[in-house]
Amino acid sequence: MRLQQSAAWLPSLRRQWFLPLLLNTGVVLSTPALADEGDVLRPYVGFSMTHDDNILATSKISTTPKLSDTARRLEAGLLVDKTFSRQRLTADINFDKTSFNRFENLDYNGRDIKGNWNWLLGSHVDGNLGLTHSRALTSVQDSLESTGLPSRLPNVRTQDRQYFDAGWRFHPSWRVRGGISRYELDYDQPGLQTSNRTINDGEVGIDYLARSGSSIGVQVGHAEGDFAFSPANNYGQDEFKTKVVWKLTGKTDLQFLAGWVRREHDLTPAQDFSGFNGRMNATWRATNKITVDAGVWREIGALDDVLTAFSLNEGISIGAGWEIDAKLRLDGYYQHEQRDYTPANLPRTDNLNYSSLRLTYYPIRNLRIHTAVYQTVQNSNDNALSYRNKGLTVGTRYEF
Secondary structure, rough: OOHHHHHOOOOOOOOOOOHOOOOOOOOOOOOOOOOOEEEEEEEEEEEEEEEOOOOOOOOOOOOOOOOOEEEEEEEEEEEEEEOOOOOEEEEEEEEEEEEEOOOHHOOOEEEEEEEEEEEEEEEOOOEEEEEEEEEEOOOOOHHHHHHOOOOOOEEEEEEEEEEEEEEEEEEOOOEEEEEEEEEEEEEEEHHHHHHHHEEEEEEEEEEEEEOOOOEEEEEEEEEEEOOOOOHOEEEEEEEEEEEEEEEEOEEEEEEEEEEEEEEOOOOHHHEEEEEEEEEEEEEEEEEEEEEEEEEEEEEEEEOOOOOOOOOEEEEEEEEEEEEEEEEEEEEEEEEEEEOOHHHOOOOOEEEEEEEEEEEEEEEEOEEEEEEEEEEEEEEEEEEEHHHEEEEEEEEEEEEE
16 A cells, blocks of 8 residues: 555545544554454453543634534444455454534444455465445545535545455565555535545555665656546546665664555646645654654655645654553554645645644453543635644453
8 A cells, every 4th residue: 555545545634523532442542452462253342431621623713602522322233354365364344333512413334344365376466356345434624614504514435445455475585466446435414515535546666675675766657637526626646756765773664665656637727736745744653662764755745625636745764662561551652743834726725733642541451441532723825714622532351
């Protein structure tokens, strides 16, 4: 999976109250494994509550008072990690029910399903075949900003992706690889269905593999974006990038993926883009108990906006995890990102800052209790889109 794509599928920071609910699944922030890999069939249940002091992301200049709300989330799921000979199957199947105290009309049932087959053929060919599916509520702010609708309607979206990739190590020091994927995004709310899209993409590349475990290579990719209800946003995108995985030391790894990207729109050439895109991530295992991750990027990203199809995003992030002892873990995260819409012919620039602190406690092996605080600040040259919010989440999860 390309780093750029991975970042684009993460929930927008504007969905400020929903991010902590995602953290409750344990996907965003790592936690100690509860079972050995390769032999897991583990159901789980969980419950969490999240309170946000500005659920509608009311702007700083708005005469409407900020409104708070508390969301309650029940979840049940199944973890699978099974090895058959040299083939490995993994899955996480999750269903949830979320309800709100104030805005009961936003109550919804969600799901998040991931499955992957890591296959091997002989000694030199391997790859992945998999899918992801999610149905979740995005923020009311997204709906109001994109459609201008005064009603606070639930904004539920469904995302599906299927992918296949393969690599052939035809020489001890060389490997060729390639992959294809299909991504579909659909909104339930009629006012946002102009953002519905299908993206088909593929890439091929070749890497030189060093004995140290580092690698360097190049790759080319092409993507086609189809907006069924907004054909002006249809595009074709080509890219040529360099990919580097550098085992800098025994404790530090660097990943670098960067190069030239060109996006051309079928009907709106004023939104065409051509320029440098790149992302670098670093992981430092400071001690056996402390790990630090950092990232920096400049890339065009997908948006849920009827006015334009993308923005040019530049940002930095840093996160740290500390396993205080066998039962207690502390995680912190900070991200700053500037989103420039002017390359897509929209005179708007946003600056977003997100920070969170999370404490996880394991009183027994299969039970986890967690609490987190977070804050989101968005400043925009359109003052009506500037806001600040804070929140708190607490919850628990038990794996049988």
